[in-house]
Amino acid sequence: MPGGVRPRGPLWLITPSLIFLTALFAWPLVAGIGQALTGPGGFTLANVRRMLDDPYFWPAARNTALLIVVLIPLQFALAIAMALLLRARPRFAGVYFYIWVIPLAISDLAAGLVWLAVFTDRGYLNSALAHLQIDGYAWLSYQHPVTMFLAVVVAELWRSTSLVFVIVVAGMQSIPRDYDEAAAVFGASYWQRLRKVILPQLRPSLQVALILRTILALETFAVAQALTGRNLPLLVGETYQWYSVLQNPNVATAIALVILALSMLAAFGYLRALREPGGQP
Amino acid sequence: MKRTWGLQLACLAVTAFFGVPLYLIALAAFASRESLDRFPLSLLPTDVSAETITTFLGSTGVVGGYLNSLMVGLSTVVLALLVGVPAGYALARYAFRGRDPYQLFLLLTRALPIVVLSVPLARIFLQTGLYDTTYAVTLLHTALALPTTVLITSAVFVGVPREHEEAAQVFGASPVRAFARVVLPQALPGIAAVAMFTFVLSWNEVLGATILTLNQRTLPAHVLTTLSDSPLAYRFAGGLALVGPAIVFVAVMRRYLLNMWGTTLR
Numbered sequence: 420m421p422g423g424v425r426p427r428g429p430l431w432l433i434t435p436s437l438i439f440l441t442a443l444f445a446w447p448l449v450a451g452i453g454q455a456l457t458g459p460g461g462f463t464l465a466n467v468r469r470m471l472d473d474p475y476f477w478p479a480a481r482n483t484a485l486l487i488v489v490l491i492p493l494q495f496a497l498a499i500a501m502a503l504l505l506r507a508r509p510r511f512a513g514v515y516f517y518i519w520v521i522p523l524a525i526s527d528l529a530a531g532l533v534w535l536a537v538f539t540d541r542g543y544l545n546s547a548l549a550h551l552q553i554d555g556y557a558w559l560s561y562q563h564p565v566t567m568f569l570a571v572v573v574a575e576l577w578r579s580t581s582l583v584f585v586i587v588v589a590g591m592q593s594i595p596r597d598y599d600e601a602a603a604v605f606g607a608s609y610w611q612r613l614r615k616v617i618l619p620q621l622r623p624s625l626q627v628a629l630i631l632r633t634i635l636a637l638e639t640f641a642v643a644q645a646l647t648g649r650n651l652p653l654l655v656g657e658t659y660q661w662y663s664v665l666q667n668p669n670v671a672t673a674i675a676l677v678i679l680a681l682s683m684l685a686a687f688g689y690l691r692a693l694r695e696p697g698g699q700p
Numbered sequence: 701m702k703r704t705w706g707l708q709l710a711c712l713a714v715t716a717f718f719g720v721p722l723y724l725i726a727l728a729a730f731a732s733r734e735s736l737d738r739f740p741l742s743l744l745p746t747d748v749s750a751e752t753i754t755t756f757l758g759s760t761g762v763v764g765g766y767l768n769s770l771m772v773g774l775s776t777v778v779l780a781l782l783v784g785v786p787a788g789y790a791l792a793r794y795a796f797r798g799r800d801p802y803q804l805f806l807l808l809t810r811a812l813p814i815v816v817l818s819v820p821l822a823r824i825f826l827q828t829g830l831y832d833t834t835y836a837v838t839l840l841h842t843a844l845a846l847p848t849t850v851l852i853t854s855a856v857f858v859g860v861p862r863e864h865e866e867a868a869q870v871f872g873a874s875p876v877r878a879f880a881r882v883v884l885p886q887a888l889p890g891i892a893a894v895a896m897f898t899f900v901l902s903w904n905e906v907l908g909a910t911i912l913t914l915n916q917r918t919l920p921a922h923v924l925t926t927l928s929d930s931p932l933a934y935r936f937a938g939g940l941a942l943v944g945p946a947i948v949f950v951a952v953m954r955r956y957l958l959n960m961w962g963t964t965l966r
Binding site: 429431448454517541577645662663 | 714739782787806812815846
């Protein structure tokens with residue numbers, strides 16, 4: 420790879436992308452910080468105060484946090500289980516793989532609409548229950564915050580688990596089967612092999628997936644929007660609300676910066692926690 | 701024998717979780733209006749009709765949204781490749797000063813949430829006259845896709861043996877000619893995969909597209925903004941319209957998915 424045939428070559432090749440990304444990332448970022456912290460009379464915290472005083476802000480923050488805490492462990496358990504199933508080389512593995520990765524290309528808005536067809540009052544879930552002579556339930560009613568939240572969790576689980584799954588499968592492919600087989604020869608049970616041989620070697624893949632998914636989960640928006648409207652406020656949904664309905668871009672950017680700060684915090688936190696070799700027994 | 705049964709059952713359960721909702725949305729979108737009003741809904745395709753989906757396609761803004769989505773997606777692909785492929789090539793072939801900071805910069809931009817960029821960009825675009833155009837959305841989507849484009853194309857170029865390129869140059873081809881005649885054909889399948897990946901990213905992105913436009917909305921942005929005052933049948937048809945291309949995409953891309961997501965996102 421290294422060669423450096425023409426030392427000036429690479430600079431010309433990467434400069435366009437540098438200019439492009441600086442113009443579209445750094446510039447709006449700086450402009451956004453300015454937008455959130457300035458008012459008509461110069462520097463002000465009024466936008467931040469207005470954001471904090473909004474009755475939707477703290478529920479949105481709480482829901483977003485709760486979503487991450489509930490969704491991500493479930494998602495990782497499911498994705499790892501799915502990858503292990505494929506590793507056992509079932510028949511029709513190709514068909515299974517295809518169906519399991521379809522959500523990879525489905526947007527959160529589309530996923531929200533798909534599950535709306537299932538969970539809505541006269542939707543397919545209640546229809547199925549009716550066929551079984553069971554009374555339906557208003558899953559998405561604002562009177563039932565728990566099932567409303569669970570519906571969003573299920574839809575997100577459906578949509579975004581394939582991403583973790585694909586990363587885990589790719590990670591598993593690079594693990595030599597010999598280790599696993601050697602452990603089996605020496606009498607290790609399936610659980611022992613999973614915990615001592617497979618999972619430790621998957622750690623780099625899991626780390627990537629964890630950072631990526633946490634940042635993306637902080638950005639969850641359209642799923643909740645399609646399923647519940649504003650009844651289940653989330654941080655990004657509030658940005659959208661302030662921007663397009665309340666027409667106040669300053670408060671909208673203030674919320675966006677909170678999301679940015681949380682994303683960065685999550686990324687650094689994971690990198691630190693997972694890089695430390697003594698972090699696990 | 702018992703173990704393989706358990707394995708198949710588990711696989712079928714997972715497949716049902718992922719497959720049944722897709723079946724149901726198709727069922728809803730291809731049901732007639734009156735059968736959607738009935739309760740309980742039939743779980744079998746007894747009353748197939750194109751009525752719902754054609755009403756959706758015929759309503760204001762949908763065809764325009766499709767065209768805008770298509771325009772934005774294709775321009776994003778072209779722009780991201782024009783800017784990203786040279787950078788990916790540089791990363792793959794040269795050990796230059798600033799290589800590591802550049803890679804770190806790419807990873808950092810990947811982690812920036814779309815929402816942080818969209819609102820300030822809306823103001824910047826308002827001032828520069830780009831607001832409410834497909835160009836504005838294209839620029840945003842290209843910025844979102846570019847880091848991944850560079851990292852994946854770099855992995856693609858690493859896979860093309862350097863010796864082939866050098867051999868061509870030894871036989872008198874200029875570096876540009878060697879690249880165009882020898883490297884590019886070998887890298888083309890990988891680059892095509894990147895292109896499709898970029899298109900899907902653009903096709904699926906909704907928040908930025910909504911914030912940056914008013915009249916030139918892409919299809920997801922249009923569906924999102926009409927969500928609260930549209931009947932359920934319309935929303936189901938919209939759901940299918942957004943899901944459809946995803947299924948085609950995955951069918952075409954199956955071979956590349958693992959390489960793209962698994963190894964190059966480190």
